Amino acid sequence: MDSLRDPFEEARKRCPVLSTEFQGESIPMILRLAEVREAAKNWETFSSDAPRRVPIPSEESVRSVRQYPIETNPPEHTEYRKIVEPFFRRPLLPEVKEKLDVLLGKLIGEMLAKESFEVIQDFAIPLQSHALTYLLNVDAKEAETWIGWGVHVFKEGDGESKGAFMERYCQQMFEAAEENPGEDFFSALNAAEYQGRKLTLEEKLGYANLAFAGGRDTIIQTVACILGWFAEHPEGLQFLRENPKSINTACEEFFRLFIPLTHIGRVCPHTTDVHGHEVPPGGRVSLGWFAANRDPEVFDNPNEVKLDRKPNPHVAFGFGIHNCLGAHHARAIMRGLVTKLSQKLKAIDLLDFENHVEVEKDYTRTGGYEHLKVKFQSLES
Amino acid sequence: MAKVTYITQDGNKVEVDNAEGNLMEIALDNAVEGIDGSCGGVCSCSTCHVYIPEEWKAKVGPGNDDEEAVLSSNEFNTDRSRLGCQIEMNEDLDGLVVEVAPSY
Numbered sequence: 275m276d277s278l279r280d281p282f283e284e285a286r287k288r289c290p291v292l293s294t295e296f297q298g299e300s301i302p303m304i305l306r307l308a309e310v311r312e313a314a315k316n317w318e319t320f321s322s323d324a325p326r327r328v329p330i331p332s333e334e335s336v337r338s339v340r341q342y343p344i345e346t347n348p349p350e351h352t353e354y355r356k357i358v359e360p361f362f363r364r365p366l367l368p369e370v371k372e373k374l375d376v377l378l379g380k381l382i383g384e385m386l387a388k389e390s391f392e393v394i395q396d397f398a399i400p401l402q403s404h405a406l407t408y409l410l411n412v413d414a415k416e417a418e419t420w421i422g423w424g425v426h427v428f429k430e431g432d433g434e435s436k437g438a439f440m441e442r443y444c445q446q447m448f449e450a451a452e453e454n455p456g457e458d459f460f461s462a463l464n465a466a467e468y469q470g471r472k473l474t475l476e477e478k479l480g481y482a483n484l485a486f487a488g489g490r491d492t493i494i495q496t497v498a499c500i501l502g503w504f505a506e507h508p509e510g511l512q513f514l515r516e517n518p519k520s521i522n523t524a525c526e527e528f529f530r531l532f533i534p535l536t537h538i539g540r541v542c543p544h545t546t547d548v549h550g551h552e553v554p555p556g557g558r559v560s561l562g563w564f565a566a567n568r569d570p571e572v573f574d575n576p577n578e579v580k581l582d583r584k585p586n587p588h589v590a591f592g593f594g595i596h597n598c599l600g601a602h603h604a605r606a607i608m609r610g611l612v613t614k615l616s617q618k619l620k621a622i623d624l625l626d627f628e629n630h631v632e633v634e635k636d637y638t639r640t641g642g643y644e645h646l647k648v649k650f651q652s653l654e655s
Numbered sequence: 656m657a658k659v660t661y662i663t664q665d666g667n668k669v670e671v672d673n674a675e676g677n678l679m680e681i682a683l684d685n686a687v688e689g690i691d692g693s694c695g696g697v698c699s700c701s702t703c704h705v706y707i708p709e710e711w712k713a714k715v716g717p718g719n720d721d722e723e724a725v726l727s728s729n730e731f732n733t734d735r736s737r738l739g740c741q742i743e744m745n746e747d748l749d750g751l752v753v754e755v756a757p758s759y
Contacts, residue, residue, distance in 0.1 A: 587725050
């Protein structure tokens with residue numbers, strides 16, 4: 275499976291850091307797990323207080339707002355994060371798990387009835403969009419709007435106008451919630467207080483931007499990769515059907531290996547030596563989550579899927595204070611998905627696919643799918 | 656059966672009789688505030704970080720290298736730190752009291 279190849283294998287052996295550049299900007303990428311963790315923890319040296327510059331490439335041309343809370347540092351980050359934590363913990367609630375379970379059963383049932391289907395468009399995008407309504411506690415009909423947004427909320431086609439469209443949509447949602455407040459994410463942010471004052475519109479839009487953009491292509495691609503892997507490994511379905519206690523560890527292994535986000539950036543406010551690479555003030559560093567997750571010093575046979583791998587100290591959701599707010603959500607979706615697939619399916623037939631390929635100056639990573647056509651084989655047939 | 660008590664950051668006590676499984680699973684089943692157990696117990700997240708009282712340290716024992724590596728990057732790590740997911744309850748630990756460590 276191409277997604278299991280590690281393009282950083284040789285570079286990691288030579289040095290903990292890959293000296294490289296992105297869009298002409300010199301950015302050293304940290305490759306080893308211990309060093310990535312250390313940098314992620316050290317937010318004073320490797321800062322997230324960098325609006326629209328935490329992602330690599332930067333998102334200065336595709337969104338106008340800072341993403342909250344991720345693009346802030348302590349002490350502000352702590353209070354900003356606390357405001358939305360209750361929503362991002364909703365996937366732990368039994369009633370939300372139940373709704374997700376019903377959704378997965380319905381979607382898998384619909385796909386079983388088809389001769390074949392395209393995973394991204396027909397399955398993963400509807401799954402992600404509907405699941406997000408449970409997280410944000412908004413009306414299920416909103417999912418229909420979000421389904422039309424595609425895999426990325428910024429990147430497809432004219433990214434600039436697409437990003438602006440989403441900001442307008444969110445602004446309308448905040449206005450509607452102001453008129454008619456409820457228990458939803460938008461109403462909660464309208465009512466929230468930060469340092470004794472109401473949130474500004476820019477802050478609210480920044481939270482919404484993260485909620486919509488941060489967990490979209492990541493969840494969609496992880497779902498697709500899991501289906502793609504089971505298509506090549508029907509024995510995995512059987513193993514998990516017979517060993518349901520391994521579903522959580524299997525999902526952690528999928529997160530480790532299929533992490534869609536190769537890396538994320540940090541800004542160095544001062545001249546910083548990054549394992550022999552000098553970063554000037556305002557320059558950036560890349561935290562190589564993908565490369566760290568394949569570190570052979572930590573993971574035996576790092577490019578192999580071991581469904582019962584334990585321990586599995588991966589950094590698929592980042593590390594430290596800025597770790598992924600949506601981790602509960604992603605875990606709830608994947609655990610529910612893998613449970614249902616193992617209960618319902620004998621096999622997944624792989625009919626056609628095209629991998630997504632990330633081409634950068636010093637590496638080419640094949641991971642995820644542009645499209646993936648499969649057929650579900652029912653266990654009952 | 657073994658009993659375990661969690662003391663949360665707010666000072667609340669959660670007592671669990673007939674505790675089975677590891678300290679992370681037991682905490683989740685009993686809604687102990689401050690224990691998320693996000694990674695399901697594979698030593699990836701440290702969201703089940705607890706402090707073991709001095710008098711229980713010998714009985715509970717130290718963590719392995721993987722656990723130490725995760726804890727070493729946690730700013731609230733102390734010499735009493737353990738990950739709840741790596742501690743299986745058993746009769747020898749009957750009466751154990753753990754403190755939920757602070758989180759970010």
